[in-house]
Amino acid sequence: MTGPVTNTPGSASSDPVSPGGTVASLSLPPWAVATTARRAHIARVVTLIGTWAAQLAVSPAERQAWHDAAMWHDALRDAPEHALRAILADDPVAGAGDSAEIPPDPAFLHGPAAAARLAADGERRDGVLDAIRWHTVGSVGWGATGRALYMADFLEPGRGFAREDRAALARRVPLDFDGVFREVVQMRVQWAVGAGKALAPRTVALWNSVR
């Protein structure tokens, strides 16, 4: 069984753009709790989102935002539920109302918790924080960073289902960013409904905005 890996030194504010692709190249915050398998997933998301950023020739600032959102989105994915809830209890943003939107399923806690920790560390880019905060739920308020992360997290090649369909979608992103985003939202909503999951209000709003 793969256990949590102890923290890797890293800076939440000075992470350089890198090609990613290997776990060794990851620069996670010092408070990250992520297994070896999780770090491999993060590396694949960083690589995929970097490929799209290059093909779309986005600005250096946008490219950095996509990279950082991908790098940090699952930084707390393997932290215990009580630790995530403790972070959110101390978070002024969550305490002001966002916590009421977080679905009760513990799997939804790691995004808001990571965003809270990054904000506490000094991260000020709302696009990066919102991308991470809502990456498991979706958000109609997203710009390109949130949308790119939502797609890359789902389309990275390490996931075992619908490999060919997802690879085709990943290749189409630079050609039809909004169209693929819509298809990814549809696939994720269909999966959740098929699995009998309740949809978070943000997920419903996102689906209604793109259908």
Ligand SMILES: [Fe+2]
């Ligand atoms: Fe992820």
